Each structure stands twice: as C-alpha cells, then as structure tokens.
Amino acid sequence: MNRRTMYTGLALALIYLLVHGLQAFGLLLSYHVQILSLACINIILVVSLNLINGFTGQFSIGHAGFLAVGAYSSAYLTVTFHTPFFVALLVGAIFAGIVGLIIGLPALRLKGDYLAIATLGFGEIIRVIILNTQAVGGARGFSGIPNYTTFGNSYLLAILTVFVIRNFVNSDHGRACLAIREDEIAAESLGVHSTYFKTLAFSLGAFFAGIAGGLFSHYLQYMAPTSGQIGFMKSIDILIMLVLGGLGNITGSVIAAVVLTIVPELLRGFAEYRMVIYSIILILVMIYRPDGLLGGRSLGYARLKNSIEGVKAHASHK
Amino acid sequence: MTILSVENLSVHYGVIQALEDVSFSVQSGEIYTLLGTNGAGKTTTLRTISRLLSSTSGRVEFDGKDISSVPSYTLPALGLCHVPEGRRVFPQLSVSDNLYLGAYHRKDKREAKDDLQYVFDLFPRLKERRNQEAGSLSGGEQQMLAIGRGLMGRPKLLLLDEPSMGLAPLLVEEIFGIIQTINREGTTVLLVEQNAHLALGISQRACVLETGRVVMTGEATDILANPRIREIYLGVS
Numbered sequence: 001m002n003r004r005t006m007y008t009g010l011a012l013a014l015i016y017l018l019v020h021g022l023q024a025f026g027l028l029l030s031y032h033v034q035i036l037s038l039a040c041i042n043i044i045l046v047v048s049l050n051l052i053n054g055f056t057g058q059f060s061i062g063h064a065g066f067l068a069v070g071a072y073s074s075a076y077l078t079v080t081f082h083t084p085f086f087v088a089l090l091v092g093a094i095f096a097g098i099v100g101l102i103i104g105l106p107a108l109r110l111k112g113d114y115l116a117i118a119t120l121g122f123g124e125i126i127r128v129i130i131l132n133t134q135a136v137g138g139a140r141g142f143s144g145i146p147n148y149t150t151f152g153n154s155y156l157l158a159i160l161t162v163f164v165i166r167n168f169v170n171s172d173h174g175r176a177c178l179a180i181r182e183d184e185i186a187a188e189s190l191g192v193h194s195t196y197f198k199t200l201a202f203s204l205g206a207f208f209a210g211i212a213g214g215l216f217s218h219y220l221q222y223m224a225p226t227s228g229q230i231g232f233m234k235s236i237d238i239l240i241m242l243v244l245g246g247l248g249n250i251t252g253s254v255i256a257a258v259v260l261t262i263v264p265e266l267l268r269g270f271a272e273y274r275m276v277i278y279s280i281i282l283i284l285v286m287i288y289r290p291d292g293l294l295g296g297r298s299l300g301y302a303r304l305k306n307s308i309e310g311v312k313a314h315a316s317h318k
Numbered sequence: 319m320t321i322l323s324v325e326n327l328s329v330h331y332g333v334i335q336a337l338e339d340v341s342f343s344v345q346s347g348e349i350y351t352l353l354g355t356n357g358a359g360k361t362t363t364l365r366t367i368s369r370l371l372s373s374t375s376g377r378v379e380f381d382g383k384d385i386s387s388v389p390s391y392t393l394p395a396l397g398l399c400h401v402p403e404g405r406r407v408f409p410q411l412s413v414s415d416n417l418y419l420g421a422y423h424r425k426d427k428r429e430a431k432d433d434l435q436y437v438f439d440l441f442p443r444l445k446e447r448r449n450q451e452a453g454s455l456s457g458g459e460q461q462m463l464a465i466g467r468g469l470m471g472r473p474k475l476l477l478l479d480e481p482s483m484g485l486a487p488l489l490v491e492e493i494f495g496i497i498q499t500i501n502r503e504g505t506t507v508l509l510v511e512q513n514a515h516l517a518l519g520i521s522q523r524a525c526v527l528e529t530g531r532v533v534m535t536g537e538a539t540d541i542l543a544n545p546r547i548r549e550i551y552l553g554v555s
Contacts, residue, residue, distance in 0.1 A: 172422070179419050182408035189368060189402055190471065191394035191423030 012159055019151060033151050034219075035265050040154035041215045042257040044161045046241045047250060048208035051165050053239075054248035055174065056201040057181025058108060059116045062123025063238050065103075066206040068230035069096040069126060070213025071223055072136050075145045078218070085148040085218065089157075093210035099126070100206025101199060108198045123235055131225040141224035142217070149219035157215065161208050166250055168204065177201050181248075244285055246292020256293055321346040321475055321506050322367070322398075327376035329359075329366050336362045340376070340532055342525040344475070349497070349507045351517040351538065353551065354527035360510040361403050363527070364477050367508075368393055368400035381474060394423045397474035403510075404483065405464040409453025413444055416452050416463055420470030430470065437466040440496060458489040465496070475506045482513050494520055514551035518542045 019036060022028040049063045074092030077083040083091070107118040136142045168174050176197045179187035184194050217223050227233045245256030263281065267274040289295055323343040329336045337359045344350040354360045365371040367378050369390035378386045380398055393400075399420075408416050417437060421430035438445035441462040447455060452463055461481055468476055478497065482490040490513065498520050501507050511517035518524055518538040526534040526541065534541060541547055 175415065175419060176422065178411060178415075179408055179422075182410060183406050185370060186402060186406035186408065187419070188390050189370065189394070189400045190419055190467070191391050192419075193389070193391045 016152070016155060019155075035261060037149055037151045037154045037215075037219060039258045039261040040151070040158040041149075041212050041219065042238070042241060042261050043158040043254050044154075044208055044212035044215070045238045046245065046253040046257040047158075047161055047165050048205040048212070049238050049242050050245075050248065050250060050253045051168070051177075051201050051208075052205040053242060054246075054253075055169050055181060056177040056198060058198055058202065059112065060119040060202070060205075061116050061232075061235050061239055062103075062119035062121075062126075063205070063209055064230050064232070064234035065119075065123035065126035066096040066100055066209035067213040067216060067234065068130060068225075069099050069206075070210025071217035071230065072130055072142065072213075073210075074214035075142055075217040075223060076136055078146055078148065079142075079144060085153075089211055089214040092214040093207045096210025096213065097203045097207035100203035100209075104199045104202035104206075108195065108202060120232065120235070124231065127225055127227070127231045130230065137223075139225065141222055143222045145217050145221045145223065147218065147221050149215045154215050154219070157211055161211065162250060162254065165204075165208070169250070173197065173200070240282060244282065244293060246294055249292055249294060252292045252294045259293070319346045320344070321381055322508065323379045324363070324367065325377045325379070327363070327366060327378065328374045329362055329371060330374050335530060337366070337373075337530045340527070340530070342532060342535055344506060344508055345523070346474075346506055347501075347504070348523060349501050349509060349521040351521040351524040352508065352510045352527060353512075353514055353517065353524055353541070353547075355512070355550065357529070358527040359530040360527055361479055362530075364400060364403075364479050364508070364510055368398065368477060370400070370402075391423075394471045394473070397472070398477070399468040399471045399473035399475070400477040401464050401468040401479060401481070403479040405457075405460045407452040407455070407460050407463050407467070410451055412449050413452055413455070413463060414448045416467050417444075417470050420467035421472075423471060433470055433472065437469055440469075440499065441466055458485050458493070461485060461489075461493060462496075465493070465500075469500065469505070473505060475508060476500070477508045477510075479510045480512065481509075482511065482516065490516065512551075514542075514547065 019028065019033065023033055045063065045067065049060070052058050052060050070092035073095045074088040077088040077091060078085060103122045107115060107122060110118050130136060131139055169177070176187065176192045179190070179192055180194050180197055188194050223229065241256045241260050242253060244260065245252030245254070264274065264278055267277050270277055285293065320343045325341050327337055327340040340359070340363060352360045352363060362371065366373050369385065369388060373386060376386070377384060380396065383396065385393065385396070408419065414434070417434055418430065421427070421433065424430055443459055444462055444466055447459065452460065455463060465478070465481065481493050481497070485493065494516055497507060497509070509517055509521060518541060521538045523536065524538045524541050525532055526547065534544070534547070
C-alpha cells in the first residue's frame with residue numbers, strides 16, 4: 001500500500017469517526033445523519049451515471065429505472081425471505097446490471113438525442129411494470145421494508161463505488177470508453193470494440209445504481225412507483241447533480257451529490273419557495289460554472305500538492 | 319508480394335451505387351495512391367477496406383486473409399490501420415493518451431513505450447505538446463498526431479485518407495516527407511489524395527477513380543504523364 005492510498009484511507013476513516021463523534025456529543029441529530037446517508041446514496045447514483053454519460057459519452061436519462069430494479073428486488077428479498085441485507089443488495093445490483101445489459105444492447109445502437117429518448121422510455125417501462133406488479137405492492141406502494149440502511153453502510157458502499165469506477169476509468173478499459181466518447185469511428189479504427197465497451201459501461205453503471213436502489217428502499221422503508229421516486233423526475237435529479245458536478249469529473253460528482261442533497265434541506269425554512277430558490281441556485285451555478293462546480297478540474301494529490309506549494313511560495317515571497 | 323488485394327468491390331449507399339467493380343492491389347513495401355476528384359469514391363474505398371462500411375459484393379484480402387466480413391475493430395491487430403479523413407483525434411484527451419490509444423490492441427505495453435519515443439522522434443512537435451489536449455493543437459499538428467497514433471499500432475499497412483486536407487503547403491510537404499520516411503522504414507502505405515502532383519511524386523503506383531469506377535491503374539510516373547490526368551488534376555493541357 002502506498003502513501004496516497006494510506007492518506008486517503010485515513011481521511012475517509014476520520015470523516016466517518018467525525019460523524020459518529022458529533023452524533024455522540026449530540027451535535028448531529030439523527031435527522032442530519034440520515035441526510036448524510038441520503039447524500040452517500042446520491043453519490044453512488046451520480047458517480048455511476050457519470051461512467052455512462054460523462055466518461056463513455058452515452059447520454060442516458062433512465063438511470064432511476066436501474067435504481068428501481070435494485071430497490072424493489074432487494075426489498076422483496078429482505079421482506080419476503082428475510083435475506084441478509086448485503087446479500088439482498090448484491091442480488092438487487094446484479095439484477096439491475098442484467099436489466100442494464102438487456103436494455104443497453106438495443107438502446108446503445110442509438111446516439112445522442114435518440115439514445116436519451118430510448119433510455120427515458122425504458123426507464124418508464126420499468127416503472128410501469130413495477131406499478132402493475134402486485135407482489136411488490138403495485139400502485140399502493142411497497143411498505144414494511146426494514147430499516148437496514150445506516151450511515152455506515154451507505155458511506156462504505158459510496159467509497160467502494162468511487163474506488164471501483166475511478167480505477168475502471170483509469171484502466172485501459174476506461175481509456176477505451178473515453179475514446180468512444182471522443183470519437184467512436186476513430187476508436188473503432190484503432191481496435192476498440194465500441195459496442196462491447198458501451199454495453200460494459202452501461203451495465204456497470206446500472207449495477208451500481210442497483211446498489212444505490214437497495215440502500216434507498218431500506219432507507220425510506222417505503223417505495224412508491226411515482227415519477228419522483230423511481231421515474232423520470234428522479235432520473236433528472238441525478239442528471240442535474242451530474243451536470244452540476246461536471247461530466248467526466250468524479251470529484252465533482254461527489255461534491256455535487258453532497259451539496260444538492262443538503263441544500264434542499266437547508267431551504268426547508270422557506271417552505272413553498274424552497275424549490276424556487278433551489279432552481280435559481282441551479283441556474284446561477286450553470287451560468288457562472290458551465291463546466292461544473294469544479295470547472296473541469298478534479299481534486300487529486302498532484303493538484304493539492306501544487307496548491308500547497310503555491311501557498312508556501314507565496315508566503316515566503318512576502 | 320501482394321499485401322492488399324481488392325477484387326470487384328461494389329458498395330451502395332441505399333440505392334445509390336458508390337463503387338462499381340473496383341479492383342486494385344497493393345504490393346508490400348510500396349506507397350500506392352488512390353486518386354480521384356470529389357465524390358469519386360476514394361474515401362468509400364478506404365472505409366470499405368477497413369470495414370467501417372460494408373460492401374454489397376466483392377472481396378478484400380489483406381495479408382493472405384479474407385477480411386471482407388470481419389468486424390472493423392479486429393483489423394488493427396492484423397496489422398491494418400486506418401487514419402481517417404479529417405484527422406479525428408480525441409479532442410479532450412492529451413496527446414500522449416491519444417498515442418497510447420493507438421497501441422490499444424497490443425499486448426506488449428512495454429514495447430509500446432519505445433514506439434512512443436519513435437513517434438516523438440518522427441514528430442518532435444508532438445513531444446513538446448505531449449500533455450496538451452489534442453483539440454488545442456493546430457490542424458497540422460493534429461494530422462501528425464493522427465498519423466503517429468496510427469503508427470503506434472505497428473501496422474503493416476497504413477491507410478491514409480487525405481493527409482493534406484486543409485493544411486498549409488509547407489506543412490503538406492513536411493507531412494509527405496514523413497510519409498516517405500515511414501515507408502522507407504518498412505510500412506506499406508495506401509494513400510488517398512486530391513493533390514495529384516505531390517501524391518504521385520512519392521508513390522510507386524496508383525489507381526484513378528472516377529464516379530466509383532477504376533479508370534486507370536499503373537506506374538505513378540505513367541499516370542502523371544497521361545494527358546487526361548494532367549488536364550483534370552493538374553490543370554495543364
């Protein structure tokens with residue numbers, strides 16, 4: 001293990017301890033910790049969508065469909081068969097990945113706007129199927145889901161997701177995906193099997209969305225087949241976080257997911273004006289930071305070191 | 319030895335026939351030029367050879383193997399690399415990432431590093447700009463990058479589609495000089511060009527296409543001397 005991974009691990013452990021410490025001292029209420037869990041779930045959703053939209057360049061707006069598959073299948077397992085939570089999560093994620101593969105194979109033949117519409121359609125199909133499946137409550141919604149999602153397990157899975165997707169993107173496979181995003185024909189002419197990598201990225205993204213789904217249903221303890229929870233509006237929510245963080249920027253995705261989970265909560269005091277203010281914030285960010293919150297940069301050690309040295313040099317200069 | 323043979327190739331875009339019975343062959347070690355005016359079918363021919371397009375009939379044989387129905391992404395591993403028209407570099411990736419992608423299909427990543435050095439020796443300008451985004455390069459530099467990226471795959475046959483397009487005359491000469499260097503070092507080149515004078519000047523043999531048909535094949539010098547060719551391509555009568 002090299003130094004960087006050690007520091008990263010240490011920092012991540014510190015954040016975890018900090019949250020628990022603050023909670024023990026009563027500085028963070030369980031309401032706050034719950035919002036942090038939701039932030040972690042959103043991180044998983046946004047980072048996994050980033051793999052599809054940001055890195056492979058396949059514009060999908062049906063991500064909530066995979067969330068729904070993971071959410072309902074894992075909840076069905078824990079409610080009906082009392083399956084251990086992590087097993088249910090894994091099965092839900094695999095199931096979402098398979099659905100991603102089935103949808104991806106025909107949909108990824110399309111490009112741009114057409115692909116976006118097709119993924120939107122598939123997402124709605126998933127929602128309508130759930131709406132009409134009595135075994136998971138149909139239109140009444142699926143209630144009685146045990147409360148298994150904690151800050152600890154969602155935090156851990158968010159870290160795992162970021163780790164896996166970051167390594168994937170930095171691998172040879174990831175470079176192939178980037179090449180497809182940049183120019184599919186040139187990528188093919190260099191020997192990149194574009195259908196394979198597009199489908200791979202799509203089902204890997206769906207797999208992680210399935211994990212997020214499992215966490216989501218055991219967080220809410222009730223799933224309703226509405227547009228805002230597993231349908232189009234939810235997909236758009238994820239997409240907004242992605243664009244705000246910057247396409248193809250993992251650090252940006254993480255920050256945007258956390259910020260956009262917390263901001264609507266902070267605005268609760270404004271009651272009915274809440275979503276108006278939220279929308280204005282989004283518009284302002286897009287005007288002033290069109291490349292995302294971080295403006296196309298990502299946080300890495302090299303960068304951190306440079307800026308620290310920059311500050312030092314500046315200080316000694318004085 | 320014949321490295322590429324194209325036999326009776328016909329290609330249709332819907333109902334429109336773009337190529338009709340095109341046949342020619344490229345010998346190992348030479349520079350072969352496909353000449354033709356706009357819409358003659360030069361790019362279509364290249365794209366059909368590298369399987370970005372499918373032919374309606376005919377056969378393409380590369381290195382003794384029928385490649386008329388293999389998927390395009392398997393061709394680089396066989397030693398056939400296509401540098402497409404309009405350069406098509408990956409604009410948001412760095413110059414060195416672009417080059418490494420050229421070696422994507424290869425297993426020997428360590429040797430690919432040596433080849434990177436080779437490409438940098440060939441195009442010193444790319445070395446200076448190795449960490450720059452490819453989209454920020456000038457047209458000529460992007461063309462160098464596209465050729466360099468193709469070379470990273472260590473092809474036996476390099477298909478070059480209009481490397482002179484949109485470049486200043488001085489740069490065109492520089493690029494053509496490098497094409498000759500690449501060829502001297504053992505890579506066979508199939509060149510598509512509109513700049514007849516330059517292209518025929520560096521190639522051994524050529525083939526002239528007109529509205530999807532081969533109208534002439536032969537030694538480059540003979541074609542250059544042909545009065546009809548001189549009239550159409552060089553504007554001399």
